[in-house]
Amino acid sequence: MHIDSFFAISNSDFEDAEYVIFGIPFDGTQSFKSGSRFAPTAIREASWNMEDYSVYFDLSFDEVKVCDAGNINVDGSVEEVMGKVTKFFRKIKAVPVAIGGEHSISYMVVRNMSNFCYLVFDAHFDLRDSFDGNPYNHACNTRRIQELGVDIIQVGVRSGTREERTFAEEKGIEVFYSWQILENGVDDVIDALEDYRNIYLSIDIDAFDPSFAPGVSTPEPFGLHPIHLLKVIEEIGGRIIGFDVVEVIPDSEKITQSLAAKLICEVIAARSVSP
Numbered sequence: 001m002h003i004d005s006f007f008a009i010s011n012s013d014f015e016d017a018e019y020v021i022f023g024i025p026f027d028g029t030q031s032f033k034s035g036s037r038f039a040p041t042a043i044r045e046a047s048w049n050m051e052d053y054s055v056y057f058d059l060s061f062d063e064v065k066v067c068d069a070g071n072i073n074v075d076g077s078v079e080e081v082m083g084k085v086t087k088f089f090r091k092i093k094a095v096p097v098a099i100g101g102e103h104s105i106s107y108m109v110v111r112n113m114s115n116f117c118y119l120v121f122d123a124h125f126d127l128r129d130s131f132d133g134n135p136y137n138h139a140c141n142t143r144r145i146q147e148l149g150v151d152i153i154q155v156g157v158r159s160g161t162r163e164e165r166t167f168a169e170e171k172g173i174e175v176f177y178s179w180q181i182l183e184n185g186v187d188d189v190i191d192a193l194e195d196y197r198n199i200y201l202s203i204d205i206d207a208f209d210p211s212f213a214p215g216v217s218t219p220e221p222f223g224l225h226p227i228h229l230l231k232v233i234e235e236i237g238g239r240i241i242g243f244d245v246v247e248v249i250p251d252s253e254k255i256t257q258s259l260a261a262k263l264i265c266e267v268i269a270a271r272s273v274s275p
Contacts, residue, residue, distance in 0.1 A: 004045035009052055009061040009265060010068035014091070017067035019268055021097040022088065024105040026074040026081055029137040032218045035249040039257065040071055040099045042250035047261040049254075054269035056230065061265065064272045067094070074101075078136040082108045095271065097264060100246030102138040102217065106202045107145055109244060116241055117151045117196040118142075121207035121229060123178070123220040125160035127167050138217075138247075146171060151196070155189055155232075156181065156207035156224045178207075178222055186228050190235045199236055201243035201267065203229065205260055213259055215251030226259060233267055238274030243267050 007021050014020065023040030030036065052061045072088055074081050085105075089096070089112040098109050103126060110118060120126075120142060127146070131137040136144065146152055154168070158178040168175050176189050193199060206216040209223030233240070245260045 004041045006068035006070070007044050007066070007264070008047040008050060009066050009268070011062060012065035012067045014067050014069055016065055017094045018065045019067070019097055020092055020094045021066065021068045021099065021264070023071035023099045024074060024081070024085065024101040024108065025071055026101045026105055028078065028102075029104060029132065029134055030102050030217045031132065031137070031139065033249055034217070036100055036102050036217060036247055037074070038250050039101065039248035039260070042254075042257040043099055043245070043248060043260045043264070044068070046254055046257040047265070049258065050261055050265055054266060056266065057269035057273045059269040059273050061268070064268065066268065078104065078134070082111070085109060086112055095240070096242040097268070098244035099264070100244060100248070103141045103202075103204050103246045104136055104138045105246060106244050107136070107141050109242065110145055110150075110200055111148060113200065113242065116198040116200045117153060117193065118145050118202065119153050119155070119193065119199050120202040120204065121155045121224070122202070122204040123156055123159050123206040123223060124204070124218065125154070125157055125164035125168060127160065127164040143167075146173065153189070153192055158222050159220045178224055181224055181228055186231050189232055193236055197239060198241045199239045201233070201240050203243065203245045203263060204247045205245065205256060206247055208259070213256045215249040215256030217247050217249055226263070229263065230266060233270040237267070237270030240267065240271050
């Protein structure tokens with residue numbers, strides 16, 4: 001057995017699973033550092049260093065059914081990859097857990113879902129209409145999702161253009177900048193999510209300060225602490241209908257991929273213990 005071939009807490013077949021983990025190793029539009037196509041394998045490997053018990057949520061992972069369904073083939077254009085994700089989604093009955101890959105994979109996933117609030121932890125707005133001539137660039141991910149007509153809450157933003165900030169304000173996108181979270185905590189984020197029954201969570205690993213996650217495509221100083229996310233999922237866990245972790249560039253010290261693996265475990269735990 002190769003420990004990078006499936007996530008450590010995977011213990012179920014596809015049909016019986018409560019959670020289905022799958023990789024989308026696509027990084028065809030990354031604009032600074034590429035390499036997130038290697039993340040699903042690296043995160044799976046890092047997961048084997050985690051205990052099969054969440055101390056924070058008091059959950060043994062053998063109490064939940066998790067299936068690692070492997071990776072989606074990402075050969076071809078962005079549109080072709082989107083089609084493959086949609087075809088895969090027709091088979092899923094469980095909570096989807098997507099491992100990127102760049103942030104554009106989030107749109108590939110949520111376009112197959114409905115009736116949810118899109119909660120995204122991210123250092124960037126990702127609200128450009130097009131970037132490098134591509135409307136499906138990772139810098140356009142949240143813009144494409146906004147066009148689906150869903151409500152959006154962004155947490156940890158500290159980079160973008162004035163045009164993106166204006167767009168967010170005009171479209172009613174609620175933005176919690178990193179300095180607000182660092183000063184005030186996450187209570188306001190939790191309050192903003194109070195009325196949403198279904199939440200899709202997208203975790204761009206660059207939401208966290210580079211001291212916690214050095215291996216990212218576009219690092220930004222003045223970031224969040226992973227505890228900020230832990231406190232949010234503690235409150236909303238039972239309303240999470242799916243989630244992804246994206247933009248990990250595996251680093252040689254295995255710090256970033258270990259954080260990503262830990263977050264996947266803790267989100268599953270948070271949802272599983274929620275009444």
